[in-house]
Amino acid sequence: MKIRKRIQIRGVVQGVGFRPYIRNLAHRFDLSGWVLNHSGGVTIEAEAESDVLEQFLTSIPKEKPVHSFISRMEIADIDLAGDSGFEIRVSETGEKPTALILPDLATCPECLAELTDPENRRFRYPFLNCTQCGPRYSIIQKLPYDRPNTTMKQFRMCAACKAEYENPDDRRFHAQPTACPDCGPQLDFKFTDGKVVGRGDKALLLAEDLIKHGSILAMKGLGGFQLLCDARSDSSVKTLRKRKNREEKPLAVMVPDIETALQYADLSQPEIELLTSSEAPVVLVRQKKNSGLSPLLNPGNPYIGLILPYTPLHHLLMADLQIPLVCTSGNRSDDPICTNEEEAALKLGAVADGFLNHNREIQRYIDDSVARIIHGELFMIRRARGYAPLPEGQNMRSGKSLLAVGAHLKNTISVSDGSLVCTSQHIGDMSTITANLAFESAILDLSDIYRIKPEQVLADLHPDYYSTRHAEQTRLPVIHIQHHEAHIAGSRAENNVSGEALGIAWDGTGLGSDGTVWGGEFFHSDDSGISHIGQFVQFPLAGGDTAVRDVRRSALGILVTALPADQAEKWLVKLNVFTSEEMKNLHLMIEKKLNTVMTSSAGRLFDGVSALLHLRKKSAYEGQAAMELEFISDPDEKGAYSFSLVDGSPFMLDWRPMISEILTDIDQNVPVSEIGGKFHRTMVNIMISVAKEKGYQQIVVGGGCFQNKILLENLISAGEANGIKVFWPHHIPTNDGGISFGQIAWVVGREGK
Numbered sequence: 001m002k003i004r005k006r007i008q009i010r011g012v013v014q015g016v017g018f019r020p021y022i023r024n025l026a027h028r029f030d031l032s033g034w035v036l037n038h039s040g041g042v043t044i045e046a047e048a049e050s051d052v053l054e055q056f057l058t059s060i061p062k063e064k065p066v067h068s069f070i071s072r073m074e075i076a077d078i079d080l081a082g083d084s085g086f087e088i089r090v091s092e093t094g095e096k097p098t099a100l101i102l103p104d105l106a107t108c109p110e111c112l113a114e115l116t117d118p119e120n121r122r123f124r125y126p127f128l129n130c131t132q133c134g135p136r137y138s139i140i141q142k143l144p145y146d147r148p149n150t151t152m153k154q155f156r157m158c159a160a161c162k163a164e165y166e167n168p169d170d171r172r173f174h175a176q177p178t179a180c181p182d183c184g185p186q187l188d189f190k191f192t193d194g195k196v197v198g199r200g201d202k203a204l205l206l207a208e209d210l211i212k213h214g215s216i217l218a219m220k221g222l223g224g225f226q227l228l229c230d231a232r233s234d235s236s237v238k239t240l241r242k243r244k245n246r247e248e249k250p251l252a253v254m255v256p257d258i259e260t261a262l263q264y265a266d267l268s269q270p271e272i273e274l275l276t277s278s279e280a281p282v283v284l285v286r287q288k289k290n291s292g293l294s295p296l297l298n299p300g301n302p303y304i305g306l307i308l309p310y311t312p313l314h315h316l317l318m319a320d321l322q323i324p325l326v327c328t329s330g331n332r333s334d335d336p337i338c339t340n341e342e343e344a345a346l347k348l349g350a351v352a353d354g355f356l357n358h359n360r361e362i363q364r365y366i367d368d369s370v371a372r373i374i375h376g377e378l379f380m381i382r383r384a385r386g387y388a389p390l391p392e393g394q395n396m397r398s399g400k401s402l403l404a405v406g407a408h409l410k411n412t413i414s415v416s417d418g419s420l421v422c423t424s425q426h427i428g429d430m431s432t433i434t435a436n437l438a439f440e441s442a443i444l445d446l447s448d449i450y451r452i453k454p455e456q457v458l459a460d461l462h463p464d465y466y467s468t469r470h471a472e473q474t475r476l477p478v479i480h481i482q483h484h485e486a487h488i489a490g491s492r493a494e495n496n497v498s499g500e501a502l503g504i505a506w507d508g509t510g511l512g513s514d515g516t517v518w519g520g521e522f523f524h525s526d527d528s529g530i531s532h533i534g535q536f537v538q539f540p541l542a543g544g545d546t547a548v549r550d551v552r553r554s555a556l557g558i559l560v561t562a563l564p565a566d567q568a569e570k571w572l573v574k575l576n577v578f579t580s581e582e583m584k585n586l587h588l589m590i591e592k593k594l595n596t597v598m599t600s601s602a603g604r605l606f607d608g609v610s611a612l613l614h615l616r617k618k619s620a621y622e623g624q625a626a627m628e629l630e631f632i633s634d635p636d637e638k639g640a641y642s643f644s645l646v647d648g649s650p651f652m653l654d655w656r657p658m659i660s661e662i663l664t665d666i667d668q669n670v671p672v673s674e675i676g677g678k679f680h681r682t683m684v685n686i687m688i689s690v691a692k693e694k695g696y697q698q699i700v701v702g703g704g705c706f707q708n709k710i711l712l713e714n715l716i717s718a719g720e721a722n723g724i725k726v727f728w729p730h731h732i733p734t735n736d737g738g739i740s741f742g743q744i745a746w747v748v749g750r751e752g753k
């Protein structure tokens with residue numbers, strides 16, 4: 001018996017070759033009907049004998065295009081129409097967009113083959129793409145994803161491109177950004193005087209020459225400008241650092257291919273897979289000794305961020321040059337990256353020696369994502385290109401439209417339509433006006449594109465964060481969510497944890513619900529919410545946030561808390577980290593509680609121990625001292641220090657015995673690698689023993705401290721050895737880039753799923 005069904009599919013089903021896929025499938029089963037794109041996703045009507053139609057339906061999710069993602073499939077019986085054949089119909093617009101936007105995808109193997117084939121009409125054309133690859137999120141202006149709704153609308157397709165675009169059997173059937181040398185975007189090259197001196201391939205060759213001569217190129221890439229130079233040259237890297245005002249933060253390196261990557265780093269199979277994935281993030285990997293890369297790229301850091309070419313333009317550049325290139329965001333220090341030529345000329349004129357531009361507009365800036373492999377699995381550090389704005393988390397139903405504005409550092413924002421949570425690309429530290437503006441436009445952008453009108457705004461408890469102040473100006477009801485609760489809620493939600501779990505949030509700082517500065521916190525969490533149960537013994541930080549960079553202040557606070565005054569004094573003299581003048585002032589500040597905060601921050605504890613071991617007096621960026629402590633520590637050290645758990649509400653985790661023992665080890669000239677190893681082991685023991693003492697079989701962690709590979713991996717194995725399941729963030733950064741997602745998760749967790 002013949003029947004007809006209407007199938008509504010939601011998810012990532014546009015711009016991935018979904019309709020031709022359905023059409024081909026329909027032809028295979030000899031069905032009649034049609035398929036149609038609209039802002040809510042894809043609608044199919046199909047008519048056939050009932051058993052044939054059943055087979056067709058079960059085949060849809062099984063053989064779907066690689067980059068597609070089906071979040072929901074609704075099927076309804078309808079009346080027969082008796083049509084013949086199966087067609088692709090023109091897109092409909094108007095309805096509220098519920099289709100998901102795909103992230104930008106790295107060049108696919110078929111496009112790469114065309115790029116390097118002298119017989120192909122797109123030979124050496126830097127903007128070729130197809131339904132399996134190319135720009136998406138960086139060019140979309142609104143849904144549905146059709147060419148007139150992208151920044152490609154200004155380019156009229158030539159006859160040849162149009163024929164491919166309209167041919168359902170072509171790889172470029174409805175590939176919205178498709179282009180060729182005759183009809184698409186073009187390159188041009190300028191020196192800093194702003195005069196175009198070359199176009200097309202000549203522009204590319206001029207840019208390559210510039211790099212060969214050791215100079216710095218600003219290149220308009222996919223999601224913004226990038227700064228590129230020879231990664232083997234100390235003088236190029238030094239110049240770049242100086243001009244960019246970026247002292248010591250590690251710089252990422254683009255290498256021509258995976259074979260070259262293997263020359264510079266020891267790569268595991270999951271690392272190779274991540275590097276070559278269509279998300280193509282920067283991957284932090286262990287660098288080989290004497291690799292030939294400039295040591296100024298990552299001073300004091302055994303890891304290097306590698307990335308492979310991910311657009312045709314990068315492929316051409318790397319194939320021609322065959323050298324590793326520094327590949328860093330085109331911005332000055334903490335600003336968001338530049339996306340248009342005028343802005344770049346203004347802001348990067350003093351940084352770059354030449355500009356490789358193109359005339360395809362960038363709709364929104366998107367940095368390269370940064371990730372690493374932990375325990376064989378993806379671990380996100382900066383979530384941007386390739387991942388944003390895909391939804392993360394499962395069962396995140398709140399039934400309400402929400403906007404979460406995140407925290408302050410490494411900020412992101414998230415929106416929810418009540419069932420899916422979409423987190424923006426990395427926005428950055430909210431300490432500059434340009435970053436604040438970028439934050440505001442990200443909010444407008446993401447809510448506009450998904451047409452979400454938030455009913456509630458979720459913000460941090462900290463009243464002075466720019467994000468919190470912005471939330472209050474929206475005139476919508478604001479829920480203030482404690483920072484570390486958001487870390488734990490996010491980690492729980494991403495891992496779909498159910499039942500009771502010990503939440504451990506360790507990071508730099510976040511305002512606690514008692515008004516002090518938290519950062520070494522323990523929570524009870526279950527299916528109905530999160531509550532604070534314990535923390536590290538607090539210590540004073542003279543100068544508050546100044547201690548983020550001046551890590552000696554953390555050491556001072558730790559010493560005066562752990563030791564009697566005369567002993568602390570003796571150690572401070574011995575460690576010789578302060579001048580007597582500085583010491584007098586700091587003591588006075590602590591005694592009189594002048595500009596001094598009390599904190600339970602685990603991050604500052606890492607900093608302080610790092611300073612005690614004389615690794616670093618000042619950090620050039622947050623977390624540097626703690627990172628150096630990680631790098632010198634022996635990960636396999638089995639010894640550990642003492643600590644105690646003092647019951648109370650909240651309970652206090654007393655780390656002072658550990659400090660006394662560390663000082664004894666320093667006195668006895670125990671190697672720093674061993675002291676550092678024992679310190680990390682102690683921190684792991686603390687987590688396991690709290691879980692055991694309080695009767696938890698699950699631990700959920702969150703917060704910037706867990707970016708520490710030794711800490712997290714040793715915790716995972718200690719969990720396995722003790723029968724405790726450990727959950728940690730994967731796709732959502734464990735640092736404050738995950739706070740906005742965690743804020744939504746907090747509301748979902750409290751108000752039921």
Ligand code: ZN
Pocket residue numbers: 107108109110111112129130131132133134
């Ligand atoms: Zn392709």
Ligand code: ZN
Pocket residue numbers: 157158159160161162179180181182183184
């Ligand atoms: Zn063309």
Ligand code: FE
Pocket residue numbers: 483487507508509510703704735736
């Ligand atoms: Fe945090």
